[in-house]
Every structure is written in structure tokens, then in C-alpha cells.
Amino acid sequence: MYTYIKLAWRNIWRNRRRTLITVSAIIFAVVIAIMMQSINRGSYEVMIERSVNFSTGYLQIQDYRYDDEASLDNSFYFDDELRRRILDADDRIEKILPRIETFMLAANDQSTRGAVVFGINPEKEQRFNELQNFKSDGRFFDPDEQAAILSEGLANRLQLAVGDSLVLIGQGRFGMSASGLFEITGLIDHPIRDLNNQAVFLPLQTAQQFLSADDHLTSIMIAPQREGQTNSVAQSLKRELDGSELVVFTWPELMPELLELMELDLAGPRFFTLILYLVIGFGFFGTILTMTMERLKEFGVLLSVGMKRARLASVVFIETLMISILGVLVGMGAAWLILKAIDPIVLYGDAAQAVIDMGFEPVLPMSFAADQFYIQGFYVFLIAMAVFLFPLIKVMRLNILEAARS
Amino acid sequence: MPIVKTKNLSKVYNPETVPVHALRDVNISIEKGEFTSIVGPSGSGKTTLLNMIGGLDKPTSGTVEVNGVQITGMKDSKLIDFRLHNIGFVFQHYNLIPVFTARENVSFIMLLQGRDKKEMQQRADELLDQVGLGDRKDARPAQMSGGQQQRVAVARALASEPKFILADEPTANLDGASAMNLLDIMQRMNREQHVTFVFSTHDKRVIDRARRVITMVDGAVHSDEYQKAEEYDESKA
Ligand SMILES: Nc1ncnc2c1ncn2[C@@H]1O[C@H](COP(=O)(O)OP(=O)(O)OP(=O)(O)O)[C@@H](O)[C@H]1O
Numbered sequence: 135m136y137t138y139i140k141l142a143w144r145n146i147w148r149n150r151r152r153t154l155i156t157v158s159a160i161i162f163a164v165v166i167a168i169m170m171q172s173i174n175r176g177s178y179e180v181m182i183e184r185s186v187n188f189s190t191g192y193l194q195i196q197d198y199r200y201d202d203e204a205s206l207d208n209s210f211y212f213d214d215e216l217r218r219r220i221l222d223a224d225d226r227i228e229k230i231l232p233r234i235e236t237f238m239l240a241a242n243d244q245s246t247r248g249a250v251v252f253g254i255n256p257e258k259e260q261r262f263n264e265l266q267n268f269k270s271d272g273r274f275f276d277p278d279e280q281a282a283i284l285s286e287g288l289a290n291r292l293q294l295a296v297g298d299s300l301v302l303i304g305q306g307r308f309g310m311s312a313s314g315l316f317e318i319t320g321l322i323d324h325p326i327r328d329l330n331n332q333a334v335f336l337p338l339q340t341a342q343q344f345l346s347a348d349d350h351l352t353s354i355m356i357a358p359q360r361e362g363q364t365n366s367v368a369q370s371l372k373r374e375l376d377g378s379e380l381v382v383f384t385w386p387e388l389m390p391e392l393l394e395l396m397e398l399d400l401a402g403p404r405f406f407t408l409i410l411y412l413v414i415g416f417g418f419f420g421t422i423l424t425m426t427m428e429r430l431k432e433f434g435v436l437l438s439v440g441m442k443r444a445r446l447a448s449v450v451f452i453e454t455l456m457i458s459i460l461g462v463l464v465g466m467g468a469a470w471l472i473l474k475a476i477d478p479i480v481l482y483g484d485a486a487q488a489v490i491d492m493g494f495e496p497v498l499p500m501s502f503a504a505d506q507f508y509i510q511g512f513y514v515f516l517i518a519m520a521v522f523l524f525p526l527i528k529v530m531r532l533n534i535l536e537a538a539r540s
Numbered sequence: 541m542p543i544v545k546t547k548n549l550s551k552v553y554n555p556e557t558v559p560v561h562a563l564r565d566v567n568i569s570i571e572k573g574e575f576t577s578i579v580g581p582s583g584s585g586k587t588t589l590l591n592m593i594g595g596l597d598k599p600t601s602g603t604v605e606v607n608g609v610q611i612t613g614m615k616d617s618k619l620i621d622f623r624l625h626n627i628g629f630v631f632q633h634y635n636l637i638p639v640f641t642a643r644e645n646v647s648f649i650m651l652l653q654g655r656d657k658k659e660m661q662q663r664a665d666e667l668l669d670q671v672g673l674g675d676r677k678d679a680r681p682a683q684m685s686g687g688q689q690q691r692v693a694v695a696r697a698l699a700s701e702p703k704f705i706l707a708d709e710p711t712a713n714l715d716g717a718s719a720m721n722l723l724d725i726m727q728r729m730n731r732e733q734h735v736t737f738v739f740s741t742h743d744k745r746v747i748d749r750a751r752r753v754i755t756m757v758d759g760a761v762h763s764d765e766y767q768k769a770e771e772y773d774e775s776k777a
């Protein structure tokens with residue numbers, strides 16, 4: 135085997151310039167393909183990651199009715215037993231985060247705004263998503279305090295600051311009226327833009343009592359040790375919760391719109407990549423074609439002295455693979471370095487303002503998702519297979535005497 | 541049992557359009573240890589005959605047996621394997637793998653045979669010593685003269701321990717001295733190791749070195765004679 139690899143390696147360098155050009159073309163295609171993907175995916179990945187951390191979790195447990203009607207009426211009873219059952223369902227579950235969430239009106243003494251009210255446990259939030267790090271003013275509340283943390287955006291709109299009182303008006307569980315006065319102990323600059331304009335955080339127990347939903351939750355967010363375990367952990371949880379009124383969702387199920395939007399945005403780059411690979415593929419084919427045609431005589435000699443056709447073809451296959459692998463590996467490395475160097479692209483001036491006005495941050499983060507790298511290897515491998523068909527057929531059909539005379 | 545035996549071997553090229561009778565009823569038999577030269581004017585069928593014997597081409601009629609095995613009608617893949625283990629080839633040119641050194645070229649054929657690695661190296665070195673290339677083992681074909689390349693080709697042909705070695709005009713591209721040197725080596729191997737050689741040539745001096753001379757004319761065997769071969773010169777080899 136070693137000898138065949140050696141033979142193939144030396145063969146590809148017989149025409150150094152041609153091989154270098156071919157490899158460079160593949161590198162170019164791989165770099166462009168990865169960069170296009172990365173730039174388009176980066177912002178989405180940040181959004182997805184934030185959603186996973188702050189609003190959905192990798193997995194989430196809800197009452198089975200909650201998905202259709204996100205109402206407190208469809209909250210569920212949570213006690214230590216359920217907590218144990220969840221944690222014991224799969225030992226890869228690392229963190230769980232209980233929450234109660236509902237829509238209410240938030241008011242100062244003059245005006246009201248719509249608000250999303252979260253009952254949370256500050257320590258658990260901290261462990262799950264470091265929520266407290268986003269505090270911009272004041273302090274976090276104690277577990278049963280009659281206090282609230284306000285998102286910056288909402289505080290601005292209501293002209294409220296730390297120390298002021300916040301009025302919340304709405305409905306509790308089963309239509310019980312809920313209105314109360316809370317002292318604002320802190321402000322938070324929430325990383326999810328929508329929530330920064332709407333979120334109000336209350337201590338979990340305070341919220342449960344206020345909403346007539348003692349010991350009830352609307353969701354439990356769950357994080358496995360690694361993202362890749364999401365689906366199998368979901369299976370374990372589904373098995374454990376089978377027969378109860380609780381259901382398990384994974385993060386792609388919880389944010390389908392975002393993922394669809396991302397796919398839509400990636401369609402363009404993917405199409406361009408396809409065209410690019412088609413063009414590069416023809417160049418590659420040209421190289422392999424000449425490499426084959428100019429060696430027919432040599433092939434004839436090898437078949438004459440007793441080299442099996444399949445073996446000869448496999449040497450040419452290794453040559454094809456080597457050129458592709460060189461291109462792919464160097465291309466991946468180069469793309470990675472370039473991405474590292476430019477990540478993140480920070481926008482300035484009007485461009486930045488335009489992006490801020492749309493509710494985004496003026497930075498374009500790059501995606502380093504592994505799959506966009508190795509998928510290029512897969513594409514180039516497919517091209518190599520297609521390109522290899524020519525020498526394969528040629529070697530299998532080669533007439534020794536005609537080759538010797540060519 | 542003869543090493544090579546042809547029975548009524550005929551070859552017609554382009555039978556439908558302009559038929560060329562390249563071989564007509566050739567019956568020859570070559571014994572182990574013979575040093576046979578096939579001669580004749582251009583177009584007389586020498587190459588065609590060697591190709592048939594070597595299993596590189598298929599006859600129109602008649603058969604070829606090598607060491608008692610009929611190779612006519614053998615399947616392509618089986619024939620390739622048969623050649624690998626039974627026949628050594630030296631062609632007029634483009635014999636060697638250009639990216640391999642002399643040693644690698646000689647070893648390669650043994651690799652194809654699936655031999656032990658150590659044995660391969662050792663045998664390749666021995667053979668290159670025998671053809672007088674002990675100091676050029678790591679040279680690539682492009683770094684060697686035509687004569688040296690042909691000697692590597694002989695070493696390679698021998699490496700597979702074939703029943704016989706076929707050579708179609710092995711000296712055609714060589715100058716006189718290199719040609720004689722190659723013949724010396726072939727002759728010595730024939731004497732000392734009883735290697736059977738069958739080769740074609742135009743060269744009078746080469747013909748003189750052969751024990752047996754088969755003369756082809758117009759696709760048929762015109763004469764088949766044994767002669768007293770000129771001795772090779774020990775000092776030159
Ligand atoms: N592939 C072919 N198609 C048609 N005719 C062929 C083919 N190969 C050889 N011939 C013809 O067959 C005859 C014998 O050719 P061959 O090559 O065997 O002669 P040769 O004795 O080797 O000649 P030379 O000394 O020139 O090498 C010639 O007339 C040649 O033109």
C-alpha cells in the first residue's frame with residue numbers, strides 16, 4: 135500500500151505547476167464556500183444561542199396544552215418528585231431551569247405597556263445563563279421579595295428607575311385577577327432585543343403567589359452536558375414522561391421560524407457554492423483527463439508486465455484523492471484563519487446605525503460551525519468521484535497494444 | 541515440455557477491410573534455456589509474433605502455450621496475472637516507471653507479485669549489481685542513459701522469476717557499445733542462470749550473439765537455425 139501511495143504522490147508532482155493550479159482552485163472554492171456560509175450563519179448562531187440560553191433551553195418541558203395556548207391555565211405542578219424524575223431520566227442532564235411566564239400590563243402612574251413577566255430563581259438563572267451578568271443597575275432580588283427587575287427598554291419607556299414602584303396588572307391562573315405593586319430593585323440589559331423591551335422578572339415564589347399559581351410552572355428549560363446530546367436526552371425524557379401531561383421539545387422545535395429564516399438566507403450562498411464547485415470541478419476534470427491521456431503508454435506497459443487494472447485504477451484514484459484532500463485541508467485551514475482574523479466584523483457610521491435601528495447589534499459575527507467546514511470535504515469528495523470516472527473507464531477498457539502505439 | 545509452443549498461429553489485421561496477414565501458420569517451439577533471436581525485414585511479423593507469445597494480443601486462429609498452459613482464450617484479468625508470474629518483458633522504450641528509482645522499478649514487479657518486502661529489496665539490489673548498475677540504484681530513469689534504462693528493464697524482467705523473457709528490439713534505441721553491453725548481460729544470464737530469452741532484432745551484431753535464429757518473412761517462418769553464437773566478452777560484462 136505504501137508503495138502505491140508513494141507512486142501516486144510522485145505522479146501528482148510530475149507536472150508541479152498543473153497540480154498546484156488545480157489544488158489552488160479547490161482551495162479557492164473551499165475558502166469562498168466556507169466564508170459565504172460563515173458570514174451568513176454567524177448572526178443567526180448568536181441569535182440561536184441566546185434563545186437557547188435565555189428563552190428556550192436546548193430542551194424544554196411544558197404542559198401538552200401550552201404549545202397551543204400559552205396561558206397560565208396550562209401551567210403544571212412542579213415539586214421535588216418531578217424534579218428528581220427529570221434529573222434521573224438521563225444523567226447527561228446538566229442543568230434545569232424552572233420558570234413561570236405570562237403576559238401582563240406594566241404601568242407607572244401615567245401609562246401602561248405590554249410586558250412579559252417571568253417568575254425566576256436568580257441563582258438558577260445565573261447557573262444556567264449568567265443572567266445576573268447583564269444587570270445594568272441596582273441589585274437582584276431575594277427569592278421571596280416583593281420586588282422586580284426591569285429590562286432597560288421597558289424601564290425607559292415607562293420612565294422608571296431603581297427604587298421606583300412598578301404596577302403589574304393582568305390575570306392569574308383560571309382567570310383570577312392579579313394586580314400588584316413591586317419595588318424595582320434592578321435593571322437588566324437583556325441580550326435578546328425583544329425581551330429587553332418587554333421583560334419583567336419577579337422572584338419565582340412571589341410570581342407564583344401573585345398569579346394564583348402556587349407551585350406551578352409554565353416551563354422547565356433543560357441543558358444537557360453537550361449540545362449533541364439534545365436529541366437522545368429528549369428521547370430519555372419522553373420515555374420518562376410518557377403517560378403524563380408533560381411534553382418535551384427540543385430547541386429546533388421551539389424556534390422553527392428562526393431556523394427557516396436562516397435556511398432561506400443560506401439558499402443564495404449554497405447556490406453560488408454549487409456553481410463554483412461545478413466550475414472548479416471542470417478544471418479538476420481537465421487535469422485528471424490530461425494526466426490520464428499523457429500516460430496511456432505507461433499504463434499499457436504496467437498492464438503488460440502484470441499490474442492488475444483495478445490496482446492501476448486505484449493508484450489513479452489515490453492521485454485524485456490526494457489532489458482533493460490537499461485542496462480541502464488547506465482550504466479549510468485558510469478559511470479558518472481568515473475567519474479568525476476578521477471575526478467579528480464591526481460596523482461603523484451609517485451602516486451601524488441602520489443595523490441598530492433594525493434592532494440588531496452593529497457587529498457581524500462569523501460562524502465557526504464545524505459542519506460548514508467538513509461539508510466542503512464531502513462536496514469535493516463527490517467531485518473527485520465524478521472526475522475519477524474518466525480514468526477508471528479508460529484504465530478498465532485500455533487496449534494494451536493500442537496504448538503502446540499511442 | 542517446451543516453454544513456448546505455437547500451433548498454426550495466424551493473425552489477420554483488418555479482416556473486413558484491407559486484410560493484412562501478419563502471421564501465417566507459425567509453428568515454433570522454444571525450450572528452456574534457449575537464447576533465441578527473431579529476425580526478418582520490417583513488417584515481417586516479428587512484433588506480432590512476440591505479442592502473441594507474450595499474451596498481449598489475440599491470434600485470429602491457432603494457439604499459444606506457455607509452459608504447457610494454453611494462454612489463447614484466457615480471460616483478460618487471468619492473463620494479466622499469468623504474465624506477472626510467467627513472462628518477463630523488455631520493450632523498446634518507455635519501459636520504466638519514470639517517478640521510481642531503478643531499485644523501486646525492480647522491486648515494484650515483486651510487490652505486484654505480493655512478495656516479502658525484505659526479499660524484494662535484497663533481490664532488487666542483487667539484480668542491479670548483476671546488470672552493472674550497483675552505483676545507480678537510486679537514480680530515476682530520466683537520470684540514466686538509454687542503455688542503463690534497458691539494463692534496469694532486464695533486471696526488472698528477471699525479478700519476477702519468469703519462465704522466459706520477451707524483448708522486442710531491446711537494442712533499437714541504443715548505440716553500438718550499449719547494445720553490446722546489454723547483450724553481454726543477457727547472454728551471461730542465459731549461460732549462468734539458464735534464463736530463456738526470446739528477442740527480436742534488426743541488428744546484425746545482435747543476431748550473431750544468438751544461438752538460435754528464427755527468420756520471418758511475410759508473416760511466415762522462413763528459416764529456423766541453430767548457429768554457433770559469438771562468445772560474450774567476460775571483461776566487458
Ligand atoms: N494494429 C495493426 N493494424 C493493422 N496492421 C498491423 C497492425 N499491427 C501490425 N500490422 C501489420 O502487420 C504486419 C506485421 O507487423 P509487425 O509490427 O509484426 O512487423 P515487424 O516485423 O515487427 O516490423 P518492424 O521490424 O518494423 O518492427 C505489418 O504489415 C504491419 O503493417
Ligand SMILES: [Mg+2]
Nearest residue numbers: 586587588708
Ligand atoms: Mg516490430
